[in-house]
Amino acid sequence: MREPTPRQGPVPRLFDSLTEDQYGEFRGQGITVKLASGSYLFQQGDPVDRFYAVTRGRLKLFKLNEEGREVIIRYIEPGEITAAITVLKDAVYPVTAEAVGETAVLAWTKTSLSALMRANSDIAIKLLNIAFERLNDIQQRYLELCTEQVDQRIARTLLRLMQGAGKKTDGGIEIDIPLTRQNIADYSGTTLHTVSRTLSAWDKNGWVKSGRRRITITNPHELVMFTEGSAESRFS
Amino acid sequence: MREPTPRQGPVPRLFDSLTEDQYGEFRGQGITVKLASGSYLFQQGDPVDRFYAVTRGRLKLFKLNEEGREVIIRYIEPGEITAAITVLKDAVYPVTAEAVGETAVLAWTKTSLSALMRANSDIAIKLLNIAFERLNDIQQRYLELCTEQVDQRIARTLLRLMQGAGKKTDGGIEIDIPLTRQNIADYSGTTLHTVSRTLSAWDKNGWVKSGRRRITITNPHELVMFTEGSAESRFS
């Protein structure tokens, strides 16, 4: 009995505990927003007003420092949510959300989510779970940034992107996001030049194939070995 | 009408929404654990079984990488909680918690916290708030680690420690935690040598006074300016 609105994407994991009726009703309260590639859903410093679930495309969440350098916090894939802090308090978004490719999101107001939380206590638990997962992820990456060399971090970045947006092709697993060298640098904590050099080396190695805004991981296993292997197996 | 158990420290902010009776009852279900300085409350990889609030002293939360390098995630001060993920699922601790100085914590079981959450729905909200705060904090530090130079990060580390554990003295604000240069390095993402050199310079500057395991910030204002000032005002 879902489908009071036409199906527009995966059901966000947040709503796993809802019945189809409950989800249908809640979904009906949300507004679909279509975003052109590169447009901002919200920006760092804006007052928080909505809570979002991505249904198509993806969002890049990033922070800018004072000098305008961009650091990518994470990509929000279809079925994932963002800006959940909306429910809790008046705040400002701590990050900017930019659409990567043609993207659609569902947007709900503060009040609508609060009502849902009151009606279904599992939602708060689920939100808490998601928050802890993200805390874990960023803490792990913080560790890596502190202790690992740049090529190891780039390898990890590719594997993470593969995890979230990998598409099996005959040549390997393609990362289904148009990514520039700069984007990968912003995700790995380095510069586009270093990323370019590293990918070139791995291209020759046969670990990845990459072109303009396109990366295919041809040998995920070696890449994993490289992230684990503590520096002895640096490529020659 | 609190005090079914003797008062042993501040009421954790998590419990703000409880009445004194409710808090008293819940507190009665917790067990006080005393920790000698340097002992571990739990370790990275242990199965999660308890949820804790610090009542005296403090906990250092850190992660170790494969080579044994330590990275400090945060300090848990009296009145703060940790290991809240306990309530949610079977997991392993993603960090190690070590007592810094003589430390006391209250420990509750999974079931006891779950019961409280069912009885008082504000607890889940409060937990969510705390999780978001910590997410924010680590994301901000992740940004800083990506974009700032080491002396700027050390300055920020000192200011953060001052915020959490600063004690006004006649000479300035003393950080009331015994910290080695290595500790500060582990919190700033650098080495003890670099920290030592930097603190020496700032000692000559008159910004801080530091000795063995002891740091006093004599000029917080200049230190703040330094974190904001984008590199032009590097000390001579």
Place this chain on the structure above:
DNA sequence: CGCTCTATTGATAAACCTCAAATACAGTGG
């Protein structure tokens, strides 16, 4: 007073960034 842990400081080296220039690529409009 010797032992251990911590801190300081210098010298050296490595990793990586910055700057610069050339090249490749994908559209676009003629």
Place this chain on the structure above:
DNA sequence: CCACTGTATTTGAGGTTTATCAATAGAGCG
């Protein structure tokens, strides 16, 4: 189909930051 344009990528050279290595000095403790 092709030249044109803007963006993305590659690659080299050189410099800076910061880690590493090594040696010494100081502080606290039994």
